[in-house]
Amino acid sequence: MYGYLVIFIEYIRLTFFFNLLFPNYFKTMPQSKKKKHQPHPPIPQHKINKRRNKVIAVAIIFFLLFGAGIAFFAAGYNYTWIITGAAAGAVGGYFFGKQVVKDLFRK
Secondary structure, three states, rough: HHHHHHHHHHHHHHHHHHHHOOOOOOOOOOOOOOOOOOOOOOOOOOOOOOOHHHHHHHHHHHHHHHHHHHHHHHHHOHHHHHHHHHHHHHHHHHHHHHHHHHOOOOO
């Protein structure tokens, strides 16, 4: 209970000082009542293609396991080499996945 009170007090204190430093940050500009304003054009939103991200994720996981396996068989139970091999495999899988996505999903 005491922790929530401290967090709440810190929030109040920070918002108070933020409003002192930037007094007009949250205020909107005055609108003219005589002139009709044109609506703003919509901001284009980039659609995230989930299939592309899944291909990259699968490639990362596959190469991570592959790199960890190679490091395990090359160095034995040395965890430093296994983690290094897994990290190198994940990086390689990321770039491999990006290339596969570029080739598979050409427009």
